Amino acid sequence: MLQIRCKNNNVTKSFPEGVSLLDVYQEFADDIKLPYPVVSAKVNNASQGLKFRVFQNRDVEFMDARQGSGHRVYVRSLCFLLYKATQDVFPGSKLFIEHTISRGYYCNFKKKSNEPLSAGDVELICERMQEIVNLDMPFRRTEATNEEAIRVFAERGFADKVKLLETSGQIYSDYYTLGDTADYYYGPLVPSAGYLKVFGLEPYHDGMLLRVPDWNNPTILAEKVDMPKTYEMFAEKTRWDIIMRLSNAGDVNKAILKGHASELIQVSEALQEKKIVQIAEDIERRFHAEENPIRLVLITGPSSSGKTTFCKRLSIQLLACGLRPLSFSTDDYFVNRVDTPKLPNGDYDFDNIEAVDYHLLEDHLTRLMKGERVEIPEYNFTTGKREWNGKKLKLAGDTVLIIEGIHALNPLLTQQINNSLKYKIYISALTSISLDDHNWIPVHDNRLLRRIIRDYNKGAFTAQETIAQWDNVCQAEAKWISPYQETADVMFNSALNIEFAVLRTHAEIILSSVPKNCKEYSEAHRLLKFIHYFLPVSDKEIPPTSIMREFLGGSSFKY
Numbered sequence: 343m344l345q346i347r348c349k350n351n352n353v354t355k356s357f358p359e360g361v362s363l364l365d366v367y368q369e370f371a372d373d374i375k376l377p378y379p380v381v382s383a384k385v386n387n388a389s390q391g392l393k394f395r396v397f398q399n400r401d402v403e404f405m406d407a408r409q410g411s412g413h414r415v416y417v418r419s420l421c422f423l424l425y426k427a428t429q430d431v432f433p434g435s436k437l438f439i440e441h442t443i444s445r446g447y448y449c450n451f452k453k454k455s456n457e458p459l460s461a462g463d464v465e466l467i468c469e470r471m472q473e474i475v476n477l478d479m480p481f482r483r484t485e486a487t488n489e490e491a492i493r494v495f496a497e498r499g500f501a502d503k504v505k506l507l508e509t510s511g512q513i514y515s516d517y518y519t520l521g522d523t524a525d526y527y528y529g530p531l532v533p534s535a536g537y538l539k540v541f542g543l544e545p546y547h548d549g550m551l552l553r554v555p556d557w558n559n560p561t562i563l564a565e566k567v568d569m570p571k572t573y574e575m576f577a578e579k580t581r582w583d584i585i586m587r588l589s590n591a592g593d594v595n596k597a598i599l600k601g602h603a604s605e606l607i608q609v610s611e612a613l614q615e616k617k618i619v620q621i622a623e624d625i626e627r628r629f630h631a632e633e634n635p636i637r638l639v640l641i642t643g644p645s646s647s648g649k650t651t652f653c654k655r656l657s658i659q660l661l662a663c664g665l666r667p668l669s670f671s672t673d674d675y676f677v678n679r680v681d682t683p684k685l686p687n688g689d690y691d692f693d694n695i696e697a698v699d700y701h702l703l704e705d706h707l708t709r710l711m712k713g714e715r716v717e718i719p720e721y722n723f724t725t726g727k728r729e730w731n732g733k734k735l736k737l738a739g740d741t742v743l744i745i746e747g748i749h750a751l752n753p754l755l756t757q758q759i760n761n762s763l764k765y766k767i768y769i770s771a772l773t774s775i776s777l778d779d780h781n782w783i784p785v786h787d788n789r790l791l792r793r794i795i796r797d798y799n800k801g802a803f804t805a806q807e808t809i810a811q812w813d814n815v816c817q818a819e820a821k822w823i824s825p826y827q828e829t830a831d832v833m834f835n836s837a838l839n840i841e842f843a844v845l846r847t848h849a850e851i852i853l854s855s856v857p858k859n860c861k862e863y864s865e866a867h868r869l870l871k872f873i874h875y876f877l878p879v880s881d882k883e884i885p886p887t888s889i890m891r892e893f894l895g896g897s898s899f900k901y
Contacts, residue, residue: 346396349384349403350374357396364392364533367404378406378560381532382415387863391415391530393483407560410813411864417447417554419481419531420541421780424449424552426523427470432463438779439552441576441772445564446542447552447782448576461545468543474520478536482519491515494524502778505592509599510875528781528872547573568828575833576772582613583775588839590776595877598843604883610838611888618652621832622659625765629665629742634762637711638743639667642750642826643769644819646789646796648836648889652769653746654899655887666740672747672755674719675703679726685814693748693818699728700755707745708758710737748819751826768830771837777875786816788837791869792893795848799895805852809862836889843879848894850878 346361347354348370355369363383367374374380383390384403389411396402405412421439428437434454441448451459486494488507494517495503503526507515517526520535532538542553542563556564583589586609588597597606628636641656643649657667675698676682682690682697691697706716715736719728737743749755751766771788790812797803803811827833838844850873856866884890891897 344396345399347401348374349401350376359397360395362392363390363394363396363402363404366396366402367392370404374404376404376406378408379537380404380412381407381537382412382530384411384864387858387861388867389415389530389864391483392533394530407555408557411868413555413557413560415530415532416538416560418527418529419535420538420552420554421447422481422518422520422525422527422531423471423474423535423538423541424467424543425525425780426474426520427467429523431466431470436779438776439782440580440776441782442785443573443576444546444551444567444569446546446554446566448546448573449550449552451549459545459549464543464545464550467550471541471543475535475538478534479521480534481531483516483531484519485514485516488512488515491517491526495526498524500526500778502590502592505596506590506778506875509592509595509877525780526778528777528875529868571768571828571830571833572772575835579772579835579837583839585613586610586839588775590778591842591875592778594775594840594843595875598840598877598879603840603843603879606840607838607844607883610840611885614836614838614889615655617834618655619659621767621834622656622663624832625660625742626663626665628765634760636742636765637737637763638707638745638756638759639765639767640750640756641744641746641767641769642748642823643836644748644789644823645815646792646893647770648792648892649746649769650901651887651889651892651897651899652767652834652836653744655889656767657744660742664740665742666738667744668735668737668741669744669746670718670735672698672703672745672749674721674728675699676721676728678728691818693815693822695749695752695754695822698747698749698755700749700752703755704758707743707756710735710743711759711763713737748823751829752822753826765832766830767832767834768827769834769836770827771841772835773837773841775839775842777872783842783872786812787869787872788841791842791845791849791873792890794852795845796893798852799848799893804855805866806856806860806862809856809865812865838890840879841890842873843876844881844884844890844894846873846876847878847880849873 343356344359345354346357346366351373382405385400407413407416425437428435432453436452438450439447440450492504492507540555544551553563556562588594625636641653660667677699683694685691709716715734717734720731722729772785773783773788776782794805794808797808853866853870856863881894886898
């Protein structure tokens, strides 16, 4: 007999060796009383499916679809359900699950006949998904040698999965089947399709939107939010991928093995610089407009999107256009620390709009736009107080004012300034590279890895501490940044196609330092597993002006 401690209620019970987590849950279910159905579990802080069998003493925590790893298991299983349905309804078709958008997942779909996708087609696929759920068809996991898994997918024409597995360096691989349909996923699935009672599928642009449960209440669908500009930014990145002939991790790895890593970095950086030049030229054109010329550039984006370096590179291009950029950060308008609002746990909520004296900031901006000379504050982060050190600004005739910060697009900061005088930029790292056609890379993962590396290199936080803070960071972004991103005049994607290969060389040892006995180990373990799909690449070819240098170190810019 072995001992299993359920972390949901801190009760330990005895079980026979080889017991499944499903059986363990049945023993604990009456005492756990989770508000929503259990979909997965963490075993010693590592995510596992409910069919996982235990052969040694373990700690187990059961998860529903609200929690990070449980939500990922549910969505991952939905993706296989969708793929199974597309194959049943349209044999020989191709499904590409590309990225998150509108609180769902954008899916590109190609029929074997090359006919366009219709609303009726989407309805047929959705009906087949529901039939499979009603049948409660089981997901089956098979562990095989890597060679055997490659053979299985090669026979089915999965070139994307073959390339991924060929370059993964693994000895054994797991693959899954749903009925007679095989697929590969880099994390566990639910036991059977009957668990997937909440989903939606609808036409979206030229593809489909797979709708998923709400994070806070998984019995309902997440509310759809229209995001046309974000969609276009992803579409632009996809066009770049086509130029570089990269769409998944296998493509990146094959290019690295052929010695093309340096070229990939150079082309990626050139494409980003081309976009920055276009933005600068657009600002210049509107700056010289006869009516309502641009005078204020507002730049925002979520954590670790590269706002600071982007701001500096844009300033250089504006200088090249004959303009004089004058920039400062909303951080200097923080209220004194004692006046900062607090989170429910008592910590300061620095991301709250009330942490910024936006009334004073707006007053200063309005006066600057009128041509007045204004003394602006400087925030002392050591004392937690705003200081007046005689720093004065005045806009000259060829000057454009640049404001960078997480609240820059919030209308409260600039509501008294005519919108026609503003140029709004939203920047984020929107990853378009996937592991394969059915395994997307969450956009948050790119930024989280950047932040872990930067915090560690600066000695600010350990990987464990950064991961512990991440949920609060994402919640703040959803509240204070995301609602305004679609108001931007232009969006900029700061992710590089080869970025994960470069990040691996830094993140691997940092993530390995997270102790196994802490809850943050689950996320560190997941990130390590995922980043190992990319072959490591040295950062020596990353130029000193690259946005990535903001996180890796070695930037030629002063921050």
